[in-house]
Amino acid sequence: MHDLLTLDAGIALAAASLRLATPLVLAALGGLLAERAGIVDLGLEGKMLIATFAAAAVAAVTGDPWLGLLAAILAAQLWALAHGLASITVGGNQVVSGIALNILAVGVTGTLSVAWFDLGGRTPTLARDARLPVAPWPDPDAGGLAALIGGHSLLVYVALAAVPLIAWGLGRTRPGLRLRAVGENPDAVDAAGVSVVRVRYLALLLGGAMCGLAGAHLSIGQGAGFLRLMTAGSGYLAVAAVIFGRWKPGLTLVGCLVFAVADALQLRLQGTIPVPAPLIQALPYLVTVMVLAGLGGRIGQPSALGQAWRRGG
Amino acid sequence: MTALVPLALALVNLALAAALAAALIVAIGADPVVAFDLLWFGAFGYGEAVGYTLTYATSFVFAGLAVAIARHAGLFNIGGEGQAILGGLGVGLVALALDDWPWPVVAAAAVATGAAFGAAWAWLPGWLQARRGAHVVITTIMANQIAAALMTWLMVDVLIAPHGQAPESRVFAAGSWLPSVAEVLAPLGLEVAPSPLNLSAVLALAMAAAAWALIYRTPRGFELRAVGANAEAARRAGIDPGGVVVRAMVLSGACAGLVGVNEILGVHHRLLLGFTGGVGFVGVAVAMIGRNHPLGVVLAALLFGALVQGGSELAFEYRALDRDFVIILQGLVIFLAGGLEGLVRPWLARRARRRATA
Numbered sequence: 001m002h003d004l005l006t007l008d009a010g011i012a013l014a015a016a017s018l019r020l021a022t023p024l025v026l027a028a029l030g031g032l033l034a035e036r037a038g039i040v041d042l043g044l045e046g047k048m049l050i051a052t053f054a055a056a057a058v059a060a061v062t063g064d065p066w067l068g069l070l071a072a073i074l075a076a077q078l079w080a081l082a083h084g085l086a087s088i089t090v091g092g093n094q095v096v097s098g099i100a101l102n103i104l105a106v107g108v109t110g111t112l113s114v115a116w117f118d119l120g121g122r123t124p125t126l127a128r129d130a131r132l133p134v135a136p137w138p139d140p141d142a143g144g145l146a147a148l149i150g151g152h153s154l155l156v157y158v159a160l161a162a163v164p165l166i167a168w169g170l171g172r173t174r175p176g177l178r179l180r181a182v183g184e185n186p187d188a189v190d191a192a193g194v195s196v197v198r199v200r201y202l203a204l205l206l207g208g209a210m211c212g213l214a215g216a217h218l219s220i221g222q223g224a225g226f227l228r229l230m231t232a233g234s235g236y237l238a239v240a241a242v243i244f245g246r247w248k249p250g251l252t253l254v255g256c257l258v259f260a261v262a263d264a265l266q267l268r269l270q271g272t273i274p275v276p277a278p279l280i281q282a283l284p285y286l287v288t289v290m291v292l293a294g295l296g297g298r299i300g301q302p303s304a305l306g307q308a309w310r311r312g313g
Numbered sequence: 314m315t316a317l318v319p320l321a322l323a324l325v326n327l328a329l330a331a332a333l334a335a336a337l338i339v340a341i342g343a344d345p346v347v348a349f350d351l352l353w354f355g356a357f358g359y360g361e362a363v364g365y366t367l368t369y370a371t372s373f374v375f376a377g378l379a380v381a382i383a384r385h386a387g388l389f390n391i392g393g394e395g396q397a398i399l400g401g402l403g404v405g406l407v408a409l410a411l412d413d414w415p416w417p418v419v420a421a422a423a424v425a426t427g428a429a430f431g432a433a434w435a436w437l438p439g440w441l442q443a444r445r446g447a448h449v450v451i452t453t454i455m456a457n458q459i460a461a462a463l464m465t466w467l468m469v470d471v472l473i474a475p476h477g478q479a480p481e482s483r484v485f486a487a488g489s490w491l492p493s494v495a496e497v498l499a500p501l502g503l504e505v506a507p508s509p510l511n512l513s514a515v516l517a518l519a520m521a522a523a524a525w526a527l528i529y530r531t532p533r534g535f536e537l538r539a540v541g542a543n544a545e546a547a548r549r550a551g552i553d554p555g556g557v558v559v560r561a562m563v564l565s566g567a568c569a570g571l572v573g574v575n576e577i578l579g580v581h582h583r584l585l586l587g588f589t590g591g592v593g594f595v596g597v598a599v600a601m602i603g604r605n606h607p608l609g610v611v612l613a614a615l616l617f618g619a620l621v622q623g624g625s626e627l628a629f630e631y632r633a634l635d636r637d638f639v640i641i642l643q644g645l646v647i648f649l650a651g652g653l654e655g656l657v658r659p660w661l662a663r664r665a666r667r668r669a670t671a
Contacts, residue, residue: 097652110637
């Protein structure tokens with residue numbers, strides 16, 4: 001265990017945490033956008049899962065990772081539209097819709113992967129140039145800071161850039177103000193002559209795109225193909241991060257990083273400490289429950305979250 | 314006429330789900346007629362298949378009742394999966410400790426422990442919702458993940474059979490197993506095909522009857538429905554909504570915990586990983602299609618039992634379609650009946666009213 005205390009080991013751990021945090025950050029920001037617009041989004045897992053498959057399938061068939069990335073975004077947005085149909089247009093149960101879409105993603109990816117590739121639920125292993133590019137600079141072997149920030153897959157940097165971008169967009173721009181307003185007081189937005197329905201759909205589509213990026217990172221960035229149930233609950237972890245982060249981008253990032261460090265430590269320490277790995281994996285969920293228990297569940301929650309909106313209703 | 318709306322609604326939703334699934338089958342180049350024919354044969358075509366269908370349905374009744382009871386109190390218990398895992402753990406621990414006793418003793422202790430473990434796992438989210446305002450949907454999702462991790466650790470490191478390779482406990486002594494329906498009926502001269510169908514199916518029906526009586530025929534059940542309909546009004550009428558929320562979750566968790574009696578003591582006869590296989594989420598679908606009525610839950614559980622059993626036969630016989638195909642049907646049913654409930658139901662209700670006045 002002493003080798004963990006060296007600087008190099010610390011940097012390696014931090015770099016691993018960054019990679020593990022990437023899909024969480026992207027998906028959590030997607031969920032945050034939907035929820036700040038007033039729509040409960042428990043469907044992050046499903047949107048990520050359908051995106052992992054779409055990205056890997058298209059990249060495998062075309063050999064082009066950019067088409068794969070596009071497919072991931074579109075597939076996740078298709079799921080987001082279905083969620084919008086239920087939560088915005090029909091005014092159905094948003095919790096149920098999200099969970100149904102998660103289940104549907106498991107079924108659709110499982111069925112299509114077997115029907116199209118017949119590899120027992122996988123997609124073909126992708127060659128290096130069918131995967132998203134890795135940053136050419138700085139060379140991680142140079143050690144030090146370069147080992148922390150160099151050599152990651154493209155979307156790692158996108159995720160880090162997305163946090164301040166979305167914080168700024170939500171806090172300082174007119175579309176961001178409107179998005180927050182439909183989550184707090186949709187009637188006021190409607191009275192101001194702005195379409196609540198339109199803003200909410202746009203928020204869902206943008207959130208869907210973020211989940212698409214998260215899924216693509218798993219299957220064509222970090223990984224080299226789709227595996228059955230590849231997301232393995234990270235969509236739920238992202239939901240936890242949003243709540244942990246009180247629906248704020250910066251704090252949500254902190255939540256994702258805490259969860260990712262726990263995960264990286266768990267992978268690093270496997271077998272060397274007396275605490276069993278599965279219990280460390282459960283830590284993020286325990287922490288979230290404790291945060292909810294300690295602070296009350298609703299602080300920071302958008303006022304109109306989960307309420308279908310009807311004019312005059 | 315309006316009384317038939319729930320039934321019509323279920324049928325319309327099922328037909329829509331089947332149509333969408335059929336479109337998907339065509340899209341991947343398979344034949345939907347062959348697929349649905351195999352699905353039906355796999356579920357009901359011969360005695361053993363019916364036994365398996367009813368075995369799955371037994372677990373789904375427990376899981377569906379769990380969701381339905383919480384729903385009447387206005388709560389969404391998505392934690393059936395975790396509660397079932399804990400229930401199975403309780404059942405397994407009892408069986409491992411007592412399996413040199415005759416089966417009725419083991420069964421009684423296992424039912425009590427399984428229900429208690431499931432109830433305990435649901436109590437915390439209920440308490441957090443009632444007293445700390447933490448939403449039960451979120452906390453039960455977290456509790457599911459924690460339960461899965463806990464079970465993985467216990468099976469891999471603690472309860473694994475000595476010298477075992479797979480993460481499974483030793484097999485319980487045969488005398489402690491819950492008797493199968495085939496064994497029970499044989500001395501009566503009734504011959505049914507051997508299958509894992511066991512006496513917990515009877516328990517499931519009894520629980521459905523008890524849930525009906527509780528919800529619709531007792532003061533406690535009235536409180537439950539009052540809080541579910543309008544917590545503030547219930548509070549003004551002298552009911553403590555927080556207490557009702559906690560009680561509803563405990564009852565709900567106890568029902569989910571009984572899944573473990575069927576799976577562990579009735580079917581597998583040992584503790585193992587993954588015995589729940591998504592039962593908590595099927596429970597959501599079952600409760601939605603059954604409109605949270607215990608009789609509806611039993612009928613919907615039969616339907617989903619048939620889908621799962623038929624689906625595994627289908628995957629075996631028809632290579633183009635994977636077992637996951639049934640999960641698509643489940644997802645579609647939940648989406649149509651829950652997410653899009655505002656689409657079909659008002660339309661049916663309008664039709665029904667128009668008929669009634671015409």
